C-alpha cells in the first residue's frame with residue numbers, strides 16, 4: 001500500500017488509484033490550473049449543437065446543491081432539460097424542500113420515479129446482507145432510469161455533474177472528455193456490482209420488476225450520450241455549492257462532515273450509510289471532502305488529518321433506518337451485535353463542536369437540522 005504525500009488517499013481507494021509520491025487524483029487535479037476552460041466550454045457547446053425535439057437533455061438529480069449548480073449551467077447553455085429523479089424514500093423535510101424548489105425555481109419539466117417499495121426494500125435487505133451497502137439499489141436506479149427515459153423519448157443527451165473517476169482518483173484526464181458508459185457505471189457508481197450480482201440467489205423478486213434497474217442494452221441506446229460538466233467547467237464543489245443559496249437551496253447540518261451541501265436532505269447518507277462506508281473501505285465520507293479541500297488549497301494536510309480524526313468519532317443513527325426497513329426490536333439489536341461489531345461506540349446520539357479552518361468556513365452557510373426524517377411521499381406505504 002502506498003500513500004499520497006499530498007492528500008489522505010492511499011492505493012486502497014475503492015475506485016482504484018495510483019501513487020507516485022502524489023496520487024493520480026492530485027496529479028489530475030493540477031490540470032485544472034492549466035486548462036483553457038473557455039476552450040473546453042466551446043467544445044461542450046459544439047457537442048451540444050444537436051438538439052432534441054421536445055427536450056435537449058435529461059438531467060438526473062437527487063436534489064442536492066450540485067444539482068442546482070448543474071441546472072443553472074444547463075439553462076445558461078440554452079438547453080431545454082427534463083429533470084429526472086428517482087425517489088430513494090430517504091428524504092427528510094429539507095430534502096423534499098430542495099427537490100421541489102429546484103423544479104419550481106428553475107421552472108423545468110420533471111419526472112419522479114417512485115419504485116415499488118416492496119421490491120426496493122427487498123433489494124436493500126439483500127444489499128445490506130451481501131455488501132454492507134444500503135444505497136446500491138438507489139444508485140442502480142439513479143444511474144439507469146434516467147438513461148431509459150432519454151432512450152424512450154429520443155432525448156440526445158444526459159448531463160451529469162462531476163465524473164468521480166476523474167475528480168476523486170484521476171483515472172482519466174479532463175482532456176479525455178470521458179462520457180457515461182455501462183462499464184464506468186459499474187466500476188465507479190456501483191462498486192462493481194449490478195442488479196444481477198445484487199440479487200444473485202438472495203432476493204425473492206420478480207424479474208419484470210427489475211427492468212429499470214438494468215442499464216439499457218448498448219445496441220438499443222442509439223445516439224444517447226451522457227456528458228459530465230466537470231470535464232468542461234473548472235469544478236470546485238464547495239465554491240459552486242455555496243453559490244446555490246441564491247436559488248433557494250437549503251443546506252443541512254450533519255454530524256459527520258463540514259460539507260453541508262453534498263447529499264443534504266438525506267436521512268441516511270451521513271448516518272448509517274457513513275458507518276457502513278467506514279466498515280467497507282476503512283474511512284468515512286469526510287475524508288473525500290477533506291481531500292478535495294486539500295487539493296483546492298483551503299486546508300493543510302495536517303489540519304485535515306486532525307479534522308478527520310474528530311469527525312470520524314461522531315456518532316450515527318442506525319436504529320431509525322432499520323426500523324424503516326421493517327426490522328423488529330430484537331432484529332435491530334442482533335444486527336448491531338453481530339454485523340456492527342467493533343463499531344458500537346459510533347452508534348447513538350451526540351453533538352460535537354468542531355472548529356473549521358477559515359478558508360472553508362467562509363464557504364459555508366448557516367445550515368439547518370431536519371425537522372422530520374424518512375418522509376415517504378410517492379409509494380410511501382410499507383407493505
Ligand SMILES: [Zn+2]
Nearest residue numbers: 004007023026
Ligand atoms: Zn493525493
